[in-house]
Amino acid sequence: MFQERGILVPVLIFLGFGFSACIDTITLTQPVKDGDLLVSNGETFSLGFFSPANSSDRYVGIWYHKILEKTIVWVANRDNLITNSSGILSIDPTGNFVLQEKDQGFVFWSTNISREGNDHDFSARLLDSGNFVLFQGTNKEVYSWQSLDYPSNTYLPGMKLGLDRKTGLNRVISSWKSTGNPGMGDCSWKLEFDGSTQMFLVKGMTRIWRGGSWTGPGFSGIPLMVNDPIIHPIYINDDDEVVLFFQMRNWSSFTRFVVTESGTVDRLIWNNADRKWIGFWSAPKDQCDGYNHCGPFSICDSNIAATFECDCLPGYEPHSPQDWRIGDGSKGCIRKVATQICKAGDGFVELAKVKVPDTSMARVNMSLGLEACKELCLRNCTCMGYASGDISKASEGGGCITWYGDMNDIRKFTDGGQSFYVRVDANELAKYSSKRPSKSNTVRYLLFGMLMIAAGFVLCISIYCYVKKKNGNRNKGEVGFDFSNSLKTLEGSYMEKDIGKNVDLDVFDLRTIAVATDNFSPVNKLGEGGFGSVYKAKLLNGQEVAIKRLSQSSGQGMQEFKNEVLLIAKLQHRNLVRLLGYCFYMEEKMLVYEYLPNKGLDSFIFDPERATLLDWKKRFQIIQGIMRGLLYLHHDSRLRIIHRDLKASNVSLDTDFNPKISDFGLAKIFGGDNEEAKTRKVVGTYGYMSPEYAMEGLFSIKSDVFSFGVLVMEIISGRKNNSYYKEKSLNLIGHVWDLWKQDKALDVVDSSLGDSFDAREVLLCIHVGILCVQESASDRPTMTDVAFMLSNHETMLPTPNQPAFIFRQLNYGRDVPTMSASGGVVSVNEETITTVHGR
Numbered sequence: 029m030f031q032e033r034g035i036l037v038p039v040l041i042f043l044g045f046g047f048s049a050c051i052d053t054i055t056l057t058q059p060v061k062d063g064d065l066l067v068s069n070g071e072t073f074s075l076g077f078f079s080p081a082n083s084s085d086r087y088v089g090i091w092y093h094k095i096l097e098k099t100i101v102w103v104a105n106r107d108n109l110i111t112n113s114s115g116i117l118s119i120d121p122t123g124n125f126v127l128q129e130k131d132q133g134f135v136f137w138s139t140n141i142s143r144e145g146n147d148h149d150f151s152a153r154l155l156d157s158g159n160f161v162l163f164q165g166t167n168k169e170v171y172s173w174q175s176l177d178y179p180s181n182t183y184l185p186g187m188k189l190g191l192d193r194k195t196g197l198n199r200v201i202s203s204w205k206s207t208g209n210p211g212m213g214d215c216s217w218k219l220e221f222d223g224s225t226q227m228f229l230v231k232g233m234t235r236i237w238r239g240g241s242w243t244g245p246g247f248s249g250i251p252l253m254v255n256d257p258i259i260h261p262i263y264i265n266d267d268d269e270v271v272l273f274f275q276m277r278n279w280s281s282f283t284r285f286v287v288t289e290s291g292t293v294d295r296l297i298w299n300n301a302d303r304k305w306i307g308f309w310s311a312p313k314d315q316c317d318g319y320n321h322c323g324p325f326s327i328c329d330s331n332i333a334a335t336f337e338c339d340c341l342p343g344y345e346p347h348s349p350q351d352w353r354i355g356d357g358s359k360g361c362i363r364k365v366a367t368q369i370c371k372a373g374d375g376f377v378e379l380a381k382v383k384v385p386d387t388s389m390a391r392v393n394m395s396l397g398l399e400a401c402k403e404l405c406l407r408n409c410t411c412m413g414y415a416s417g418d419i420s421k422a423s424e425g426g427g428c429i430t431w432y433g434d435m436n437d438i439r440k441f442t443d444g445g446q447s448f449y450v451r452v453d454a455n456e457l458a459k460y461s462s463k464r465p466s467k468s469n470t471v472r473y474l475l476f477g478m479l480m481i482a483a484g485f486v487l488c489i490s491i492y493c494y495v496k497k498k499n500g501n502r503n504k505g506e507v508g509f510d511f512s513n514s515l516k517t518l519e520g521s522y523m524e525k526d527i528g529k530n531v532d533l534d535v536f537d538l539r540t541i542a543v544a545t546d547n548f549s550p551v552n553k554l555g556e557g558g559f560g561s562v563y564k565a566k567l568l569n570g571q572e573v574a575i576k577r578l579s580q581s582s583g584q585g586m587q588e589f590k591n592e593v594l595l596i597a598k599l600q601h602r603n604l605v606r607l608l609g610y611c612f613y614m615e616e617k618m619l620v621y622e623y624l625p626n627k628g629l630d631s632f633i634f635d636p637e638r639a640t641l642l643d644w645k646k647r648f649q650i651i652q653g654i655m656r657g658l659l660y661l662h663h664d665s666r667l668r669i670i671h672r673d674l675k676a677s678n679v680s681l682d683t684d685f686n687p688k689i690s691d692f693g694l695a696k697i698f699g700g701d702n703e704e705a706k707t708r709k710v711v712g713t714y715g716y717m718s719p720e721y722a723m724e725g726l727f728s729i730k731s732d733v734f735s736f737g738v739l740v741m742e743i744i745s746g747r748k749n750n751s752y753y754k755e756k757s758l759n760l761i762g763h764v765w766d767l768w769k770q771d772k773a774l775d776v777v778d779s780s781l782g783d784s785f786d787a788r789e790v791l792l793c794i795h796v797g798i799l800c801v802q803e804s805a806s807d808r809p810t811m812t813d814v815a816f817m818l819s820n821h822e823t824m825l826p827t828p829n830q831p832a833f834i835f836r837q838l839n840y841g842r843d844v845p846t847m848s849a850s851g852g853v854v855s856v857n858e859e860t861i862t863t864v865h866g867r
Contacts, residue, residue, distance in 0.1 A: 053153045059118035062086060062110075067093055070156040073101075077115060083208040085109040088117050088127055088137070090158055090175065092282065095298065099305070101158055101182040101284065102175050103210040105137035107784060123150045123164045123172065137783065139173050157186050178782070180210065183217070183285035185259070190219040190271035196636035196779065199271075203287045212784060217287045221637055223387035224417065224429055225263075225270055229311065231291050233641070233685065235319040237312040238437050240383045241429070242272075243446050244420025249383040251444020252309055258283055258297070283308070320386070320437040323347065323360020327382065329440035341435070342377040342460060343367050343452035347570075360434075366455070370409035373454025376402065381445045384415045385435035389551070392417055394427035401428030405451065408432075410549050413450040432551040533597050534609030536620055541565070541611050545575055554627055555677070564623060572623040573608060576691075577616070589617045596692050599665060603657030605680055605690035624688060626681035633676060633746050639778060644785035646685050647743050651793055652818060653687040654679060658736060659811040661689075662729045670696045670727055674735035675716045676742055696727070715749040715759070719832040720805055730805040734832075736814070737800025740793055746778030761801050761831050768798060768828075788821065795825050803832040 052068050054060055066075040074093040077086050078100065088104040104117070105127055114129045115136065127137040139162065152162045160175040176187045181203050183189065191198045203213035215231050227239030227247050240249030242263050247253060253261055258281070259274040276283070282298035295309040315321055315337055316328035322338035330337050338357030346352040347359040363369075394417050396404065405411035410432050417427025438448070452460070544565035545552050554562045560579035566572050578589065589612075596607040611618040629650065632638045642650070654674075661669040671678075671689065678691040718734035720726040738749050741760050749760040767773050773794045774787060796817050802808050807829050809817070817825060 052155075053151055054117075054119065055151045056119050056121070056148075059116050060088075061117075062113040062115045066154045068154045068156045068158075072156040073154060073158045075154045075160060077110075077113070080208045080210060085111060086113060086115055087210060088115070089210070090154070090160060092298075095282075097304070099284075100210070101180070101184060102160070103180045104175075106180060107211045108136040110136055119150045119152060119162070121148070123148075123162070125152070125162060125173070140783070141173050158184050159186070180204075181213075181287050183287075185274055185276050185283070188269075188271040188273045189217070190225075190269065191221065191637060192269050192271075194268055198637060198640045198780070200640065201285070201287045203289045203291075206289055213289050215287050215289065215291050217285075217293050219270070219272060220388065221270060223390040224392050225265060226387055227272070229287070229291070229293055233683070236291050237293070237317050238319050238383075238386060239311070240445075241387045242418075243416075244418040248445050249439070250311070251441050254444060258308075316439040320360075322357040322438075324434040324436050325361040325363075326357060327379065327438045327440055328357075331440070331442055341379075341438070341450050343369075343450065343456040360436075364456075367453050369451060369453050371453060373457065374406060375452060375454070375457040376405075376413070376449035377452050377457065377460045379438075379440075379448045379450060381441045381443065382448050383437070383439045383441070383445055384429070384448045385413070385431055386437045387429060387431075389433055390429050390431045392427065392429050394418070395425065396428035397425040398422065398428070401430065402449065404428065405430050405449075410546055410551055411451065413448060415446060415448045419446050432549075533593070533607065534620070536609050536611040536618075538611060538613045538616060540567070541575060541618055541620075543568070544573070548577065555631075565620075574621045574623045576619040576621060578618065589619075593619065598667070599661075599669075599692075601657060601660045601665075602686065603653045603688055604660070605688040621690070624680040624682045626683065626685060628677045629679040629681060629687065629743070630676035632681070633743055633778070634748060636746075636780065639746050639780040642685070644781055644790065647781075648786075648789055648793070650679075650681070650685065650687045651740055651743055654689065654736065654739065655811060655814055655818060657687070657689040658732055659815050662732065662811050667697050668729070670729060671732050671735075672696060672721075672727060673713055673716070674732055674739065675713050676739060676748075679739070718805065719803060726805075728805065729810065730808045733800045733808045733811060733814070734805075736811070737797045737808075740797035740800065741776070744778065744790060744793060744797070745776045746780060759833060761833055764794065764798065765831050768794065792818065792821060792825075795828070798828040798831060799826065801831040802829045804829065 052066055054066065060066060060076065062077040064076060067073075071093050073090055075090045076088070078089050078091070078098065079086055080100075087106070087109060089100045090102040091098050091100050104125075110127075110129075114133070115127060116130060117125065117127050120126045120138075124139045124141060125137075126135060128135045141162075141164075149166050150162070150164055151168075152160065153168075154160050157176075161171040162173040163170070164172040176184070177192075177197060177199060179187060179199060179201050181201060183201050187199075189199055189201065198218070200216050200218040202217075203215040205211040205213045215229065215236070217227070217229050220226050220228055224241040226241045227249070228235055229237040229239075238249055239247040241247065242265075245254040246261055256277075258277055260277055261272060261274045263272050264270065281300070284296055286294050286296065288294060293311050294307060296305040297308045298304075299306045311317055314330045316330040322328045325341050325344045326338050327341060328337050329339065336352075336355050336357070338352070340346060340361035343364060344361035345364050346357070347362045348356075351357070351359055393401075393404075398416050401414045401416070405414040408430075411430050412433070412435055413431045415429050416422060417429050419426060421427070435450075542548070544567050545563045548561075548563060552563045552565065554564050554574060556562070560577050563575045563577065564572065565575045593607065593610050596605070600606075605624070606622040607619060608622060609620040611620065626632070632642050633647075658671070658674070661671060669692075671692065672694040673691060674689065678689065680688045680690050682688065714722070716735040716738050718727075718731045721731045721734075738761065741764050742749060745760060745764075747760055764773065764776050767775050773791060776794070777785060777790055796809075796814060799807075799809055799817075800814065817823060
């Protein structure tokens with residue numbers, strides 16, 4: 029048996045529960061105390077208490093048994109250290125692991141699994157794979173919990189990286205904070221699933237290195253993965269899971285991957301002769317491994333003889349030639365000025381042995397072969413390039429990946445990678461091909477050109493007819509305007525004068541907006557709400573913006589549009605979205621906002637995969653940021669403003685996940701001492717509306733406080749307010765209230781957070797959230813009160829009264845429960861409502 033410093037004790041005494049040297053199992057009556065040791069059956073791994081380098085703190089971990097240099101591969105209580113040797117790891121009567129002090133003291137770590145059935149035959153075993161498994165019953169082939177599902181900084185053979193679609197568990201390898209602190213660090217290695225599955229190394233929210241997309245034999249950015257002599261990678265993407273793991277080809281040696289605190293992924297192999305770990309592979313290892321080192325539409329090659337590793341893709345030129353000359357390619361490349369794609373003669377240039385571009389915004393169709401993929405891309409003017417989805421299945425089709433918009437993080441290899449086909453025009457294509465087009469191709473190009481001319485003629489006639497018939501119907505997605513920009517409606521001219529004398533905003537013409545959004549291409553659509561669609565756009569000066577294009581059926585007329593422009597332009601706060609300008613032309617009404625790359629809060633907290641990106645610290649910061657924004661609107665700005673439509677989709681997140689309240693089309697300004705108003709036109713979103721507003725049309729700052737309370741509960745739980753339909757709870761508010769009364773409020777916490785959250789802060793936020801959704805508006809706190817409560821953790825909070833909308837009452841003939849505690853209607857539709865009338 030090994031003590032803490034690895035000294036072999038010849039006589040096994042004072043163990044506390046009489047283990048033999050190689051006991052690998054614990055039970056209800058046999059815990060592991062500090063000083064005890066579990067050893068896997070083949071003596072490959074050990075489990076026990078340890079202290080990191082230069083530290084006296086104690087942790088439960090797993091390490092290689094026969095390697096005297098203790099190599100920790102897994103830690104249980106990563107972020108909850110034990111300061112003495114009183115720790116005990118046991119199985120409690122519910123069938124969960126519990127790490128606590130002697131005499132049932134403070135719990136440092138535990139599993140959180142629910143038990144099925146009445147079987148109490150609980151046990152746990154350390155396997156030779158390094159997996160610590162928990163059984164609930166006599167069947168020792170089925171695990172109720174396993175350590176491989178909750179990795180630390182080490183990736184072992186058989187350990188899955190990626191997503192369990194059934195449970196929502198996303199396995200990520202994360203670094204230690206330091207060599208003496210195994211707490212969860214800033215660097216993590218994970219799979220991302222937008223577009224084609226890719227491997228990333230990130231630091232915080234910044235991408236450091238991309239392993240590329242899965243190509244069949246391996247990932248396109250890791251050539252050594254193909255035909256690896258030691259390990260065999262296995263990738264699974266089906267209805268149950270999308271994961272990567274590797275098996276050993278030769279079990280005579282140990283190998284592991286480690287995510288380091290400095291921001292690398294290192295693969296190490298144990299050299300038994302020298303008795304030490306040796307490096308086999310590491311990433312990032314050179315400049316071209318740095319994520320998007322050369323910027324968009326470029327390719328990085330660290331093996332070229334020239335001093336500068338960046339080059340532009342065929343058909344592109346440096347965005348900033350002066351930066352290019354001094355060795356800075358970070359701004360990337362742009363289309364050559366004379367290039368005209370989507371014309372007769374377009375084609376593709378093959379780039380062999382490359383890591384294909386970031387597929388986060390690409391489209392994947394695994395039913396197409398490479399030739400069909402080419403034709404698909406050629407037919408779409410916004411398609412910039414294509415590649416095979418699985419080069420190992422070329423004979424079966426191989427699948428198709430097509431790219432739209434910026435193409436980022438491409439690099440060249442001397443061996444490995446795959447072929448990528450970049451779109452170029454006829455002139456550029458001729459430079460890369462010594463062959464003249466065949467006669468059949470020439471005929472095809474001529475026919476294509478004639479069709480394009482005919483289509484253009486028909487389009488011009490259609491646009492002319494549309495303009496002549498201003499009140500006609502328009503299909504969703506049509507542009508429907510004249511690019512000449514020579515006309516303006518009288519109403520638009522008056523509006524520009526009216527706004528212009530009040531605020532200093534840019535006025536954008538429709539042609540600029542159309543070019544910036546690529547004619548409102550679906551590829552650029554960021555989202556869609558009750559008032560219309562939002563598009564990502566790039567202005568001629570390179571600035572990225574978000575364009576809110578109001579739909580004609582939105583119900584937001586001229587007054588609402590003018591209201592939003594005037595209101596937001598006068599508001600300046602770090603937690604409010606910034607309006608840059610507007611565009612008004614005939615029926616088109618558009619707002620130009622600052623672009624926030626992380627989109628809406630709803631796209632994170634309600635997405636099981638992306639929710640893992642928001643740990644509790646970030647969620648608490650988001651709650652505080654929304655609070656500060658509302659505090660400014662209600663109390664600190666020179667106008668008292670009621671938002672009236674605060675919800676998760678109307679909170680945008682910037683690069684650092686700072687929240688910004690957006691969408692002020694329904695906002696109301698209060699003047700003087702007025703604090704409450706009444707309307708017959710109730711607007712907003714069911715699920716976030718206060719009862720007095722939804723039922724009687726009464727709104728005040730307490731209406732926004734109610735919405736804030738709902739939002740707090742959604743951020744904590746990762747669930748929508750209208751997603752709960754249980755016997756006793758109509759919605760999330762009711763569910764939280766039930767748990768609160770049972771002292772089980774922490775059960776509502778989003779499972780993606782695991783155990784890594786501050787329980788005191790979470791309970792504080794839940795308490796504040798319940799106070800905000802109390803049925804009576806007079807009982808709810810103001811945002812000033814909320815700010816004080818969230819910043820003073822020791823303050824005694826008042827006991828909340830009953831919240832609104834919590835009871836379920838059947839209404840026969842309807843598909844959803846409809847009666848609330850206030851006796852009104854509750855809808856599950858989360859789009860903004862504009863036509864409901866209060867009593």
